[in-house]
Amino acid sequence: MPTKTIAGKTVEVDAEGFLVNPDDWNEDIAKELAKEEGINELTEMHWKVIHFMRQDYKERGQIPTIRRIKNAGGVPVQDLYKLFPDGPAKKAAKIAGLSKPQGCV
Amino acid sequence: MKKLVILGAGTAGTIMANKLAPVLDKSEWEITIVDQHETHYYQPGFLFIPFGIYTREDVIRPKRDYIPRHVNVEISPIEMIEAQNNRVKLSNGKVLNYDILIIATGSDIHPEETEGLLDGGWRQNIFDFYSIDGATSLANFLKYWEGGKLVMNVVEMPIKCPVAPLEFVFLADWWFTEQGIRDKVEIEYVTPLPGAFTKPIASKYLGGFLEKKNIKLTPEFNTGKVDSGRNKLISYDGREVDYDLLVIVPTIMGSDAIARSGLGDDLNFVPVDPYTLQSKQYENIFVIGDATDAPTSKAGSVAHFESEILFENILRYIDGRPLLPEFDGHANCFIESGFGKGLLIDFNYTVEPLPGKFPLPGIGPYSLLEETRMNHWGKMMFRWMYWNLLLKGAELPIEAQMNLAGKRR
Incomplete structure (x- = not known):
């Protein structure tokens, strides 16, 4: 696995830049990853989504889907698209330090 | 007497009843299968109905004709699975206790999940073909349609039979050609996926077919709402696609009974070990077919392949042997x-x-x-x-x- 230095910390990432170990994550890394995704400032709402995703992943071992973030995290889908444009499921997972959501079959 | 209960007499549940009934000792095991409907639908045939290739009669048979004689049949909706008490409450008031439960409750369309989809246009110029009523009313519409813009949209993944919407546009291209109006019909395929299909190599091949057949592909479109007053499909990020005729695969979800019983994920699919098909929550519950959250296609062929592994695993479970992790998602x-x-x-x-x-x-x-x-x-x-x-x-x-x-x- 390639490594990358994000916000001063060297971490393992996959080919698309997703963190390999969610425990390597910290808020500074999130801010850097967000910038790479074109989000210059993480607002309170961004953080709400990110923290929900990490907490849910910890509890259930699965990266939450958009529907999960809506149902259990209480964030409407429209808002998710505004917060994380062009594919919120993937983008939010990346910024939250989780691996790439499993594709569909 | 020990009891094995199968919930759902569709493809997966019926196969399991037929495999297990001849093998389980009748003096030891009582098998009951539950379904809310008497009619078995050959769902792969729905695709052909809009084009008049099959009719309703071609895709229906009585369920009971396919259930072995000494299996009890209960025709009733399911009220609740009480997994902690090993019993199922049916809406007809009966309570079925079980030693082993097989959940084969399938999946179905949920058009109400998409804003505006059930407004004015539903079954007027908006149709699904994943239900018998949708497929037959679309057949009626197509018989008299003189042309315009046909949009085939997949609202969100996963759907059952992920190739069906592609087949629909391929067949539409052929059918309009046969009718002599292909030059009056524009066909557009609008999907949330990055390409024509879920997996890259097939996606490339199938994408090539779309192009060859002059079908426009609009990828990465996540349908947020349908404005049936203006005949527009609108994505969550504000893009719009016009249509005259919208054929849609609405959100597909597992049974409401699964949700009521607290056994499902956010789409009411039951979490299973994808290799053994045993429930992640209860060791005496097994799940097969569309009802599982296994990351493979929701399709009859999958239910069939799963049935061979699940059959072995149920016998092993009864004998107290470890389960075989042999289902490969085929x-x-x-x-x-x-x-x-x-x-x-x-x-x-x-x-x-x-x-x-x-x-x-x-x-x-x-x-x-x-x-x-x-x-x-x-x-x-x-x-x-x-x-x-x-x-x-x-x-x-x-x-x-x-x-x-x-x-x-």
Whole structure:
């Protein structure tokens, strides 16, 4: 696995830049990853989504889907698209330090 | 007397009843199968109804004709599965206790999940073909349609039979050509996926077919709402697609009874070990077919392959043996491509659809990811196989696990 230095910390990432170990994550890394995704400032709402995703992943071992973030995290889908444009499921997972959501079959 | 209860008498549940009934000792085991409907639908046939190739009569049979005689049949909706008490409450008031429960409650369309989808246009110029009523009312509409813009939209993944919407546009291209109005019809395929299909190699092949058939592909479109007043499909990020005729695969979800029972995920699919098909929550609950959250296609072929592994695992569970983690996600789908031809794909959890020959390596008679007449006949013959062999749990000449021989990268 390639490594990358994000916000001063060297971490393992996959080919698309997703963190390999969610425990390597910290808020500074999130801010850097967000910038790479074109989000210059993480607002309170961004953080709400990110923290929900990490907490849910910890509890259930699965990266939450958009529907999960809506149902259990209480964030409407429209808002998710505004917060994380062009594919919120993937983008939010990346910024939250989780691996790439499993594709569909 | 020990009790085995099967919830759902669709493809998966019926196969399991037919496999288990002859094998379980009748003096020890009582088998009951539950379903809310008396009619069994051959769902792969729904695709052909809009084009007048099949009628309603071609795709229905009485469920009871396919259930072994000494299996009890309960026709009733399910109120609640009380997994902690090992019992199922039916809406007709009966309570079924079980030692082993097989959940085969399938999946269904949920148009109410999409804003505006059920407003004015539903079944007027907006149709699904994943329900018998949708398919037959679309057939009526198409009979008199004089042309315009046809949009085929998949609202969100996963859907059952992920190739069906592609087959629909391929067949539409053929059918409008036959009707002599292809030049008056514009066809657009609007999908949340990055391409024509879920897996890259098949996606490339199938995308090529779309282009060849002059079907426009609009990828990465996540439908947020339908404005049926203005005939527009609107994505969550504000993009719009116009239509005159909208054929849609609405959100697909598992049974409400699963949600009521607290056994499902956010789409009411039951979390299972994807290799053994045992519930992650309760060791005496097994799940098969569309009802599982296993990351493979929701399709009859998958239910069939799963049934072979689940059958072994239920017998092993009864004998107190460890389960075999042998289900590999195998799926096998004919793809009707119009003009009397078809394609075939064969894949599993780890190997995406590849070109080659099937089922005999190098020989066929079917060709993978290639358009042939033989593949079309395979698809049409499948209905006979379904009623006469597959539902009855008979051995088919295809292994449950995927075989790499005959495939090339």
